[in-house]
Amino acid sequence: MRYVVGYTDTDEGRDALALAVRLARTTGARLDLVLVLESAERATLVPADPGYERYLRETTEGWLATGLAHVPAGIEATTHVVYAESPADGLLEAVETLRAELIVIGTSPTGLLGRFTLGSDANALLHSAPVPVALAPGGCAAAGGAPISRVTCAIGTRPGADELLAAAIGATRRGDVPLRLVSLVALDQPGGAPASATGTAHPDAATRAEAHAAAVLEEAVAHLPATITVTSQVATGRRIEDAVAALDWWPDEIALVGSSRLAQPKRLFLGSTAAKMLRELPVPLMVVPRDAEFTLGDL
Amino acid sequence: MPETTPPGDVANPPTAATAALSKKGLGAGTVGLLGAIVIGISCIAPAYTLTGALGPTVAVVGTHVPAIFLVGFIPMLLVAFGYRELNSRMPDSGTSFTWATRAFGPWIGWLAGWGLIAATIVVLSNLAGIAVDFFYLMLSQIFQNPSIADLTSNPFVNVVTCLAFMLGATLISYRDMQTTQKLQYVLVGFQLLVMVFFGVVAFIHVGAGDAFDATAISLDWFNPFAVGSFSAFAAGLSLSIFIFWGWDVTLTMSEETKGSTKTPGRAATLTVVIIVVLYLFLSVALISYSGVGEGEYGLGNSDIQGNVFFSLAGPILGPLAILVSIAVLSSSAASLQSTFVSPARTLLAMGHYGALSPKFATVHPKFFTPGYATIVSSVVASVFYTVMRFVSEDVLWDTITTLGMLICFYYGLTAFACVWYFRKQWFASARNAFFQFAAPLVGGLILAVLFVTTLIESANPDYGSGSNIGGVGLVFILGVVIILLGIVIMVVQSRVRPEFFRGRILAAGVAGDANETAAALPE
Numbered sequence: 056m057r058y059v060v061g062y063t064d065t066d067e068g069r070d071a072l073a074l075a076v077r078l079a080r081t082t083g084a085r086l087d088l089v090l091v092l093e094s095a096e097r098a099t100l101v102p103a104d105p106g107y108e109r110y111l112r113e114t115t116e117g118w119l120a121t122g123l124a125h126v127p128a129g130i131e132a133t134t135h136v137v138y139a140e141s142p143a144d145g146l147l148e149a150v151e152t153l154r155a156e157l158i159v160i161g162t163s164p165t166g167l168l169g170r171f172t173l174g175s176d177a178n179a180l181l182h183s184a185p186v187p188v189a190l191a192p193g194g195c196a197a198a199g200g201a202p203i204s205r206v207t208c209a210i211g212t213r214p215g216a217d218e219l220l221a222a223a224i225g226a227t228r229r230g231d232v233p234l235r236l237v238s239l240v241a242l243d244q245p246g247g248a249p250a251s252a253t254g255t256a257h258p259d260a261a262t263r264a265e266a267h268a269a270a271v272l273e274e275a276v277a278h279l280p281a282t283i284t285v286t287s288q289v290a291t292g293r294r295i296e297d298a299v300a301a302l303d304w305w306p307d308e309i310a311l312v313g314s315s316r317l318a319q320p321k322r323l324f325l326g327s328t329a330a331k332m333l334r335e336l337p338v339p340l341m342v343v344p345r346d347a348e349f350t351l352g353d354l
Numbered sequence: 355m356p357e358t359t360p361p362g363d364v365a366n367p368p369t370a371a372t373a374a375l376s377k378k379g380l381g382a383g384t385v386g387l388l389g390a391i392v393i394g395i396s397c398i399a400p401a402y403t404l405t406g407a408l409g410p411t412v413a414v415v416g417t418h419v420p421a422i423f424l425v426g427f428i429p430m431l432l433v434a435f436g437y438r439e440l441n442s443r444m445p446d447s448g449t450s451f452t453w454a455t456r457a458f459g460p461w462i463g464w465l466a467g468w469g470l471i472a473a474t475i476v477v478l479s480n481l482a483g484i485a486v487d488f489f490y491l492m493l494s495q496i497f498q499n500p501s502i503a504d505l506t507s508n509p510f511v512n513v514v515t516c517l518a519f520m521l522g523a524t525l526i527s528y529r530d531m532q533t534t535q536k537l538q539y540v541l542v543g544f545q546l547l548v549m550v551f552f553g554v555v556a557f558i559h560v561g562a563g564d565a566f567d568a569t570a571i572s573l574d575w576f577n578p579f580a581v582g583s584f585s586a587f588a589a590g591l592s593l594s595i596f597i598f599w600g601w602d603v604t605l606t607m608s609e610e611t612k613g614s615t616k617t618p619g620r621a622a623t624l625t626v627v628i629i630v631v632l633y634l635f636l637s638v639a640l641i642s643y644s645g646v647g648e649g650e651y652g653l654g655n656s657d658i659q660g661n662v663f664f665s666l667a668g669p670i671l672g673p674l675a676i677l678v679s680i681a682v683l684s685s686s687a688a689s690l691q692s693t694f695v696s697p698a699r700t701l702l703a704m705g706h707y708g709a710l711s712p713k714f715a716t717v718h719p720k721f722f723t724p725g726y727a728t729i730v731s732s733v734v735a736s737v738f739y740t741v742m743r744f745v746s747e748d749v750l751w752d753t754i755t756t757l758g759m760l761i762c763f764y765y766g767l768t769a770f771a772c773v774w775y776f777r778k779q780w781f782a783s784a785r786n787a788f789f790q791f792a793a794p795l796v797g798g799l800i801l802a803v804l805f806v807t808t809l810i811e812s813a814n815p816d817y818g819s820g821s822n823i824g825g826v827g828l829v830f831i832l833g834v835v836i837i838l839l840g841i842v843i844m845v846v847q848s849r850v851r852p853e854f855f856r857g858r859i860l861a862a863g864v865a866g867d868a869n870e871t872a873a874a875l876p877e
Binding site: 063064065068092093101102104105106107109110111114115118 | 393397445446447448449530532603604691692695699702703706717719720722724
């Protein structure tokens with residue numbers, strides 16, 4: 056099993072690497088640190104300069120070597136400099152060539168809107184990745200390298216929920232960690248339930264969520280060995296953000312969300328619920344595509 | 355256990371997957387014939403170049419501009435041959451700096467690098483200055499309000515706008531934003547079409563008898579020997595070196611061009627044919643239309659010589675004059691982008707080899723550009739333009755003349771570096787004898803003569819635009835100050851960073867010696 060790490064000589068790159076190390080510690084995967092340079096094939100008004108290209112290559116290989124030095128012994132890791140039209144393209148090509156099962160990238164630590172902000176590169180990646188994408192929040196690099204302690208999976212009823220559950224089960228089994236299944240209910244939203252004039256929730260929403268959670272829990276338990284604890288929780292709040300904030304989080308856990316809501320043509324891969332979760336999450340987030348070619352469940 | 359996989363590492367033979375990832379290196383064979391011509395024309399930026407250089411050239415050689423443009427190509431071609439030899443032997447982003455260091459040692463190498471950086475910084479300020487003129491001209495054309503075009507002569511408005519343009523160009527370079535290939539083709543095609551249209555309409559006015567000062571075309575215009583004096587000839591030549599500056603890149607794009615090995619040569623030839631024909635056509639058209647007198651639209655009028663299209667587009671094209679504004683603006687923008695790269699890369703190489711602070715060698719971790727060097731170049735060019743705008747009576751003219759001189763300086767050094775570097779293999783073959791010895795030697799000598807002549811002549815307060823400080827020509831002062839400043843900084847650097855100046859990092863040598871690979875970045 057291989058994970059592609061989108062590495063750059065920046066805080067985001069170091070965050071991504073730190074998260075990847077923690078994931079690899081949990082699952083035993085090997086890491087491929089990939090640094091994407093702009094392809095010389097792109098159109099440019101500036102004449103290409105082989106001297107500079109070579110200097111750039113050497114410099115970036117130096118950065119990768121520094122990154123590699125931060126990978127603790129016991130985790131297998133390799134570095135690559137690849138050329139592509141865009142960072143997202145480069146990582147996707149690397150995933151395909153290396154048959155990797157996960158991409159780990161950093162997110163800008165200076166986001167004004169919350170913990171995660173997604174740049175255009177991360178968005179492009181989430182839009183088209185055939186494998187799960189793990190997003191490392193800012194400050195990951197400083198947070199220590201403990202293995203993942205629990206997997207929380209935010210699961211709904213939309214298409215793609217099965218793949219997401221499979222991924223969550225796979226990750227849990229592989230890492231031998233507890234699994235928590237979470238149903239998020241936003242009471243204000245048409246998707247949750249229409250709020251009445253007094254602001255109280257439609258009673259059906261919570262009930263339906265409870266029933267769904269119970270069914271999912273049953274399925275997860277059936278696919279996991281008895282040694283792994285599986286819990287289920289319905290989180291409610293006026294908005295999805297409130298529901299997420301209401302949950303308690305372990306310091307070293309990771310959250311899984313699906314892309315099911317968003318995989319309409321020409322829509323952002325990361326839909327409204329996942330995007331809202333991003334804003335509130337205190338832990339790394341892994342986004343699992345609806346039409347994943349491989350998921351963490353393929354073990 | 356962590357491991358690295360350098361390609362072909364014996365201890366860690368690359369797996370099929372890693373090999374597939376590492377094999378794509380430089381985009382070898384990605385630029386076709388048309389692409390190479392587009393890059394070449396875009397770097398030369400004929401619309402910008404001609405509006406800047408035509409006036410000053412007419413001022414020194416009158417109607418003999420076509421002759422001077424033709425002759426001016428010869429030293430450029432000869433030096434470009436040497437440039438290509440060095441580039442294929444030591445492909446290094448430091449270009450003139452690295453090559454002159456390898457040939458003549460650290461001191462002369464440092465000065466060659468300084469000359470290149472100074473020349474590109476001077477041209478950056480000129481480019482931005484021309485763009486400011488046309489920006490306000492275009493606004494006045496859009497709003498049909500001639501008073502907007504006069505804003506450019508307000509030094510404060512002018513400087514602020516110029517700094518804004520500089521900032522934009524810096525950001526584009528710093529973040530390495532590139533236009534799509536289609537847009538480049540459109541912009542270059544548009545630029546050429548508008549220039550041809552401009553010339554054709556000028557001729558129509560001449561034919562219709564309503565030209566400003568219709569002047570009959572004479573074969574004499576094409577005769578370089580008819581130029582009155584040697585000093586005028588030299589001054590004209592050093593200006594016409596500038597109009598072909600940038601052409602050499604097409605000759606060196608050997609590794610990137612696809613198709614047969616003849617592609618670079620063909621691209622360079624076609625580029626220069628297009629450019630020369632365009633220059634001759636347009637200069638003949640404008641001289642026929644305006645004459646070289648000192649009347650309102652005469653090319654001899656010193657008020658319009660720093661930027662002739664600016665003044666002539668309106669009378670010739672009427673309401674369509676806005677096309678010229680757009681063509682010159684897009685030409686300047688493209689040229690700003692390609693020009694910004696060269697001082698930054700030379701500074702980067704100088705930082706890398708220890709000739710300047712290692713900060714210059716840093717690469718931006720996200721944009722992969724020489725970020726620090728780019729910002730320093732931009733700040734220096736901005737300060738230079740601001741000072742010049744207030745000191746000089748005719749900033750564009752003076753910067754173009756200074757530029758011609760600086761190009762002669764560093765191109766000349768580069769040509770001699772080629773001759774000296776290959777000294778042990780001059781006569782190994784007829785090819786070497788021509789490309790490594792004869793061509794660069796003659797080219798270098800011509801540039802050296804031009805440099806010295808221009809320097810001496812420019813001390814005269816009446817030289818060029820007539821700008822002077824205390825009775826000494828401004829261009830002379832600029833040239834001397836720039837070179838002396840280079841020497842001062844070099845001496846300071848030699849105290850701070852003695853390693854480079856003792857030749858321990860990049861040693862002088864000859865072609866084929868053991869140190870040759872050290873000159874190809876990275877070490």
